[in-house]
Amino acid sequence: MFYIGIDLGGTNIKIGLLNPDLTVQSKLKVPTESETDSQTVMTNLIAGVKKLLVETQTGSDQIKAIGVGVPGQMDIERGLSIFSPNFSHWDNVPVVQLIEDQFHVPTYMDNDVRVNLYGEWQLGAGKGKQDVLMVTLGTGLGAAMITNGQMMYGKSNxxxxxxxxxxxxxxxxxxxxxxxxxxxxxxxxGMVKTVQEHLAAGETSVMSEWTQGDETKLTARMISEAYDQGDKLAQAVMQETGEILGYGLSSAINLYNPERIIIGGGVAAAGERLLGPTKEVIAGHALKVAREVCDIVPAQLGPWAGMVGAGVYAKQNSI
Structure with a gap:
């Protein structure tokens, strides 16, 4: 029996077929179309799962459970995605019911970052740790925390x-x-918006040439590329963004006292360009005792971490 892991991202939906030992047998991604509406997004998700099953010649009866990570606020017990800042026209979406109605397989939903952290905790950068904070930097910023070996949920998840x-x-x-x-x-x-604000204030950048003046074409990857070419605006924006992250993580260190912070998500590919300023701020603003027991490491499972973690989550719920 196999597991399916689904990572519902703001840009792409990543779907994987996982073996019983949680190794990935096959995977694919389909566009989310997050700017449309919940019906379109869920149609894309279901079509993606069907495509994976066809490509792998796998029947629904061979799937033991499906796990899905969704950004935003949710009622896990009811399988309801209440609100997501990454999607348009998204309100009280019955994600679990829509998937189970199609495939008749037990489906379990959780926040996308908690699902990421389940994966990293069991199979990646958090293995063997009991107090782990995960921060994912993608379309938005998400976070999840394991404390004393237990995932934190809170009264309303x-x-x-x-x-x-x-x-x-x-x-x-x-x-x-x-x-x-x-x-x-x-x-x-956020980074793209910061660049746009600087350009609107009259600053210059090679990125304006790359986009031919159409600022809607700006991407976070462009900012890293411009940074490496010595672009002053890109470097200033990366410094500014890294410092803001540093203040946010200083608060998190003071609140949660983690032994490890795992940084994942597409924007984390900026590496030390972003995290250098972050660590400088933490060194000056987080509580010394808490800061000294905490290290900051990159996620190990890569861009498919959420999908793998969703598979982990499906398996642990179906045992």
Missing amino acids: SAAELGHLNMYRHGRPCACGSSGCLGRYVSAR
Whole structure:
């Protein structure tokens, strides 16, 4: 019997067929189309699972359980995705029911970052650790925390939502209803927005040539590439973003006292360009006793971590 792991991201949906020992037999990704609506996104997800089953010549009766990681707030018991800042027209979506109605396989849903952390904790950078914070830097910023060997959930499954730490009293509006949230600055969207603000203020960058003046074509990857070419604006934005992340993680270290912080997600590919300034801020602002027992490491399972973690989560729920 196999497991299916699904990582519902803001840009792509990653779907994998996992063997009983959780090694990946086959995987694929399909566009999310997060700017459309919940019906389109769920149609894309279901079509992706069907495609994987056809490609691997696997029947639904050979699947023991399906795990799915979804960003945002949720009612895990009811399989309901209540709200997600990464999606448009997304409100109380019955994710589990929609999947089970199609495939008639037990399906388990959790927050996308908790699912990532389950994977890294069992198979990756968190193995053997009991107090682990994971931060994923992608379309938005997500976080999850294992403390004393137990995943933190909180009363409404909202624990460790670092992406919504208020960094500025009157900052950028956030889809959560607040403003100045960490994830509006430290994320792919956040970094692009920061570059756009600097350009609008009259600063110059090679990125303007690359996009031929169309700022909607800017990407986080471009910022890293411009940084490496010595572009002053890209370097300033990376420094600024890294420092903001540092202040956010300093608060997290003081609150949760982790022994390890795992940094994952696509934006984490910026590496020390981003994390150098982050570590400098932590050294000066996190509590000394807590800071000295905590290291910061990259995720090990790569861009498919959420998918693998969803498979881990499916298996542990179906035992």
